[in-house]
Amino acid sequence: xxxxxxxxxxxxxxxxxxxxxxxxxxxxxxxxxxxxxxxxxxxxxxxxxxxxxxxxxxxxxxxxxxxxxxxxxxxxxxxxxxxxxxxxxxxxxxxxxxxxxxxxxxxxxxxxxxxxxxxxxxxxxxxxxxxxxxxxxxxxxxxxxxxxxxxxxxxxxxxxxxxxxxxxxxxxxxxxxxxxxxxxxxxxxxxxxxxxxxxxxxxxxxxxxxxxxxxxxxxxxxxxxxxxxxxxxxxxxxxxxxxxxxxxxxxxxxxxxxxxxxxxxxxxxxxxxxxxxxxxxxxxxxxxxxxxxxxxxxxxxxxxxxxxxxxxxxxxxxxxxxxxxxxxxxxxxxxxxxxxxxxxxxxx
Amino acid sequence: xxxxxxxxxxxxxxxxxxxxxxxxxxxxxxxxxxxxxxxxxxxxxxxxxxxxxxxxxxxxxxxxxxxxxxxxxxxxxxxxxxxxxxxxxxxxxxxxxxxxxxxxxxxxxxxxxxxxxxxxxxxxxxxxxxxxxxxxxxxxxxxxxxxxxxxxxxxxxxxxxxxxxxxxxxxxxxxxxxxxxxxxxxxxxxxxxxxxxxxxxxxxxxxxxxxxxxxxxxxxxxxxxxxxxxxxxxxxxxxxxxxxxxxxxxxxxx
Numbered sequence: 001x002x003x004x005x006x007x008x009x010x011x012x013x014x015x016x017x018x019x020x021x022x023x024x025x026x027x028x029x030x031x032x033x034x035x036x037x038x039x040x041x042x043x044x045x046x047x048x049x050x051x052x053x054x055x056x057x058x059x060x061x062x063x064x065x066x067x068x069x070x071x072x073x074x075x076x077x078x079x080x081x082x083x084x085x086x087x088x089x090x091x092x093x094x095x096x097x098x099x100x101x102x103x104x105x106x107x108x109x110x111x112x113x114x115x116x117x118x119x120x121x122x123x124x125x126x127x128x129x130x131x132x133x134x135x136x137x138x139x140x141x142x143x144x145x146x147x148x149x150x151x152x153x154x155x156x157x158x159x160x161x162x163x164x165x166x167x168x169x170x171x172x173x174x175x176x177x178x179x180x181x182x183x184x185x186x187x188x189x190x191x192x193x194x195x196x197x198x199x200x201x202x203x204x205x206x207x208x209x210x211x212x213x214x215x216x217x218x219x220x221x222x223x224x225x226x227x228x229x230x231x232x233x234x235x236x237x238x239x240x241x242x243x244x245x246x247x248x249x250x251x252x253x254x255x256x257x258x259x260x261x262x263x264x265x266x267x268x269x270x271x272x273x274x275x276x277x278x279x280x281x282x283x284x285x286x287x288x289x290x291x292x293x294x295x296x297x298x299x300x301x302x303x304x305x306x307x308x309x310x311x312x313x314x315x316x317x318x319x320x321x322x323x324x325x326x327x328x329x330x331x332x333x334x335x336x337x338x339x340x341x342x343x344x345x346x347x348x
Numbered sequence: 349x350x351x352x353x354x355x356x357x358x359x360x361x362x363x364x365x366x367x368x369x370x371x372x373x374x375x376x377x378x379x380x381x382x383x384x385x386x387x388x389x390x391x392x393x394x395x396x397x398x399x400x401x402x403x404x405x406x407x408x409x410x411x412x413x414x415x416x417x418x419x420x421x422x423x424x425x426x427x428x429x430x431x432x433x434x435x436x437x438x439x440x441x442x443x444x445x446x447x448x449x450x451x452x453x454x455x456x457x458x459x460x461x462x463x464x465x466x467x468x469x470x471x472x473x474x475x476x477x478x479x480x481x482x483x484x485x486x487x488x489x490x491x492x493x494x495x496x497x498x499x500x501x502x503x504x505x506x507x508x509x510x511x512x513x514x515x516x517x518x519x520x521x522x523x524x525x526x527x528x529x530x531x532x533x534x535x536x537x538x539x540x541x542x543x544x545x546x547x548x549x550x551x552x553x554x555x556x557x558x559x560x561x562x563x564x565x566x567x568x569x570x571x572x573x574x575x576x577x578x579x580x581x582x583x584x585x586x587x588x589x590x591x592x593x594x595x596x597x598x599x600x601x602x
Contacts, residue, residue: 190464197463197470198456198477201442205450208439215399215437217425217454217517226460336441 015181019174030173034245036285037180038238043265043281044191044274045234050263051272051336052200053227054207056116058259059103059123063232065130065254066099067092067239069140072249075150078141085152089240096236097229099126104228108221111210123259130251145250152179152244159244176245183241187234191274194230203227204272264318268325270332279334288314351413352377352552353429353521358407360390360397360576367393369576371407375521380543380553382567382584384560386596389573391556392434395525398554399431400424412520426454430519432510434526434556440499444490444509447498448481451516484512488542504535508542515551522546523554528562540566564588572596 022029042064049057070092074083103122107115134142151172152159159179163170194200202223205213214220243249261284269280295310325333353375360368368390375381383391396402398409400421409416417423430451439447456477462470485491488508493501498509507527514522524543528536536559543566546553557563563570564584571581574596580587587593 193463193466194460197474198453198458199460199463201446201450202453204442204446205439205453208441209437211401211421212433212437212439213450214421215401215425215431215433216451216513217422218450219422230460 016178019177023169023171023174027171027173030171030177032286032289034173034176034180036282037177037184038242038245039262039265039285040184040278040281041187041238041241042235042262043269043277044187045231045238046262047191047231047266047272047274047277048194048203048234049227049231050266051277052195052207053203053224055224055227056112056119057228057231058116058120058256058263059126060119060231060235060262061254061256061259062103062123062126063096063099063235064239064242064258065126065251066096066232067236068243068249068253069130069146069239070095070236071240071243072146072149073139075244076146077148078146082150085154085240085244089237092240093233093236096239097233099236100228100230100232101225103232104225108224120256120259123254123256127251127254127256130254140251143251145248145252146243147248149243149247149249151247152176154179173245180241183237187237188274188278195272195274199223199226264322268322268332270334270336272336273332273334276332276334276336280332283333284318288318291317350377351375352411353554354410355398356408356410358394358397358409359405360393360402361405367576368397368404371573371576371578373571373578373581375552375554376569377552378547378550379568380547380555380566382563382570383554383556383573384558384563384570385573388575389596390576391573392525393576394573395431395523395554395556398424399429399523422454425517425519428518428520429523430514430517430521431523432507432514432525432527434529436503436506436510438498438506438510438513440497442498443495444485444498444501445478445481445494447509448484448512448516449477451484451513452477452480454517481516484515485509487515488512489538504531504538507531507535507539511542519551521552521554523556525556526558527555528557528559536562 019030019033022033042060045063046057046060049055049060071088073079074081074088074091103119107118110118130140131143133140140146157175159175160172162172163175202213202218205216205218206220206223210220242253265281265284266277267280268284269278270276291314292310295308295313296306299306299308329335351374355371355373358368358371359366371394383394385391393402397404397418400418400423404418409418411427411429416427439450442450456473458470458473482491482494485494488511490501490505490508490512493505498506501509511522511524511527527543528539531539540562543553543555555563555567567584569582570584570587572579572587572590572593579592579596580590582590
């Protein structure tokens with residue numbers, strides 16, 4: 001117990017100091033970390049739908065888009081609305097939640113590949129809406145996207161300005177980082193608590209055997225809708241934060257590729273295990289960035305010129321990593337405890 | 349003994365096949381009621397209609413004097429009929445304890461917000477769920493396997509776990525679909541003891557079974573189905589001598 005407390009303190013200290021260290025390397029790395037945290041958010045939300053309830057959702061990025069556009073429309077010069085964050089963020093979560101229920105309702109009878117196809121279509125529909133809702137009334141400003149989105153302002157604290165404190169510079173991204181970290185802590189706690197609750201068990205029961213779940217009295221329709229809605233609201237919050245941090249969004253940020261990326265994070269890390277999903281999201285967020293910064297100098301040093309573009313290499317390695325994971329660790333790098341027990345039992 | 353379940357003129361058709369033809373039967377409170385018949389006689393169909401898995405074409409079912417809403421399995425479970433499956437359906441990747449805990453879903457309340465906020469009510473309910481699930485595991489003699497995955501249990505253990513999960517829903521009627529199928533002699537003996545114990549504890553049991561010896565030794569009353577029709581209903585000793593039943597099992601005309 002004592003060792004655990006010590007470990008927690010060490011991890012907490014490291015997380016608090018991280019952005020200050022990263023600033024020394026370059027503010028870009030703080031931004032990269034912030035985006036990685038957003039992806040952890042998204043992966044944890046999708047984990048509820050895919051990992052726990054076993055509903056394969058290929059259009060998850062739609063909820064991210066709903067959250068982002070909620071923020072962008074309610075806090076930008078586009079409609080000249082500038083609502084405070086404590087109105088927009090819950091509203092974004094709520095709209096995403098409603099979108100989740102809207103997607104869930106017609107797909108309740110579908111499972112597996114059929115559900116995947118419908119959710120894929122849903123994700124595309126949302127993106128195409130964002131792309132085209134510029135006429136006859138300009139709502140989303142179409143493919144040009146929405147610019148000059150308000151940043152976060154909590155009380156007197158402006159997340160775009162730089163503050164000086166204890167002789168240190170706290171730039172915008174650094175402050176974003178701390179806020180995201182706090183939100184992430186909340187999301188992790190929510191996930192862990194749900195996993196180990198009456199509702200969480202009902203989700204897993206539906207994943208394991210839907211007919212048996214019905215037979216023991218689980219209202220599978222409501223419980224599945226709840227999974228969609230809960231997962232979606234996480235996406236909505238992440239989307240709102242994304243809009244606030246970037247200051248600019250367009251439909252291009254919400255393509256199918258993103259949905260697949262988030263799903264890959266969940267699967268690679270370990271479906272149904274909160275820590276595994278976090279690890280998966282961090283891995284898939286950071287490795288491409290590390291490649292971006294290391295591949296070019298490395299190739300120049302070795303061959304005197306660039307042979308392979310980092311972007312090409314990224315997809316190559318990504319694909320290989322997925323294939324290898326599925327061959328060697330089908331339950332993910334860090335599988336759900338129940339899964340892991342099953343695997344070790346099968347080996348014996 | 350008072351009537352617990354009453355099925356009146358229940359019929360079910362699959363395309364051109366009349367799977368159930370005008371079945372009426374009554375199950376009394378506290379008895380073990382056997383439902384037997386040759387393969388394809390309609391036993392499992394009757395079960396699936398009774399538990400809301402198939403919609404029925406005609407007839408009605410009353411439980412405890414009230415009409416039973418058969419529109420969906422979870423409503424039937426809520427009304428007080430719990431079942432097991434002929435081909436065991438457990439939550440394989442959950443532990444034995446968790447399987448039984450899922451069975452408590454129906455009789456507990458905590459929602460998403462209770463779980464997120466870990467309210468006092470939610471924590472107490474969670475403890476009660478866990479305690480009850482442990483009791484039930486001990487009841488079916490699986491206390492030592494509580495933390496093993498359901499799929500790692502032996503066949504006989506899985507059957508008993510399914511019964512524990514069904515009991516967790518606090519059923520008025522426990523419906524067992526061929527619980528002895530595929531069991532060896534030792535496992536069958538343990539099962540017989542378990543079912544007899546259920547009756548002593550006041551649980552009403554509806555038992556579908558192929559093992560005629562088990563049915564005749566255990567049941568208070570037996571109904572026989574053949575080609576979707578009820579051809580006999582009485583105490584086992586009488587049913588056994590019924591020429592129609594003998595004909596159904598051995599062939600030939602009665």
